[in-house]
């Protein structure tokens with residue numbers, strides 16, 4: 001009897017060809033065979049959700065799992081999405097970002113944080129971004145962890161990034177490091193439409209920002225008026241986070257910290273109660289020169305607290321705008337149900353609604369929130385549902401061709417997939433290139449170069 005196994009296939013013809021189901025929204029899976037003895041399972045997308053689901057499926061002693069990926073390299077946004085100075089985190093993903101839907105969003109100088117993160121992490125499709133960092137002030141719209149990641153990368157002194165390189169603590173691309181070295185950005189504003197009690201980032205990331213070498217925080221104590229009583233009522237993690245914000249905004253720094261702040265050449269600040277209305281053009285209309293913000297106040301309590309415009313507006317001048325208001329999954333294929341408003345595949349515990357044999361996990365299952373541990377638990381649950389259904393005979397019956405059919409389709413399209421052992425060669429090449437610079441790896445960012453190295 002065949003025993004369990006898994007294979008990974010990168011679709012080497014990037015970016016010209018994609019396999020159906022098109023795209024690579026992580027974590028959409030199809031069960032191709034229901035022969036209980038040797039279930040053949042296809043996983044589309046090889047980010048954390050894809051790999052964790054496969055890991056759980058391999059609990060079945062005879063499972064054959066094929067993982068497909070549109071990139072010629074595995075690991076999705078573990079490789080491309082996480083801050084390059086946070087090698088220990090490596091976490092999240094989705095194919096698109098939420099649009100601001102405000103005038104001026106298309107102006108040069110406005111980027112999505114997703115694209116910006118992809119750029120410094122070596123995502124092939126974002127290598128052309130070449131962000132212009134010649135301005136003094138950047139505005140990041142949104143106050144989540146991605147916003148803080150981007151602010152930290154923008155403000156980290158180049159020599160500090162170099163030091164991280166020397167101790168193999170970053171795999172930021174060479175090109176991005178070069179651009180960041182030349183950056184003139186001195187001030188970064190992170191703009192939130194709600195208040196200090198509603199920020200979406202976490203305490204670890206905030207603490208790191210507060211301690212960022214060469215940078216000082218700018219917080220307006222007026223934003224924190226009356227907050228002390230409310231802090232007492234909120235759950236502990238939010239309480240600790242808000243207390244840290246409160247202390248930073250209202251307490252005089254100790255002598256050492258005061259000296260550090262006085263000598264800091266860069267600054268970052270949180271602007272609360274401001275909702276983006278328009279990206280303002282420069283006088284010649286050729287690029288972004290600021291953001292028009294509606295001043296807001298809060299209505300409602302707890303989860304239902306929402307920002308309502310007061311009627312006042314404020315213009316914040318800047319030369320760079322980064323929109324960091326959340327990620328969004330894309331529809332994977334017309335045959336797969338998709339809720340485009342929520343950016344998820346409608347499902348019950350990972351079982352795709354009305355499509356027996358089809359499952360999903362990761363951000364396309366539950367929306368773009370949570371860290372790697374959340375995705376792991378969630379993916380194990382999807383794997384568990386599939387195996388349960390398999391055991392109960394609930395999957396469509398009849399033999400399915402599995403990888404043989406995919407292989408024939410690929411070959412008819414002239415696509416030679418990258419295998420996992422091919423990836424291991426690319427991996428070894430990246431590690432070898434990194435050694436010269438002290439980095440854990442120098443990422444290959446050009447798919448054509450990767451294919452050349454593999455002799456495809």
Ligand code: NAP
Nearest residue numbers: 092142143144145146147193200324325326327369370371
């Ligand atoms: P997020 O946590 O959902 O934060 C989005 C931010 O954008 C919020 O401040 C939100 O404010 C704001 N926003 C949304 N729509 C807006 C609009 N129309 N106008 C103005 N502001 C708007 O998203 P994220 O930062 O992209 O992070 C995604 C997930 O990845 C999160 O779960 C995050 O914790 C995780 N992540 C973790 C790490 C880490 O562990 N180090 C690093 C990066 C990301 P409202 O609250 O008012 O909607």
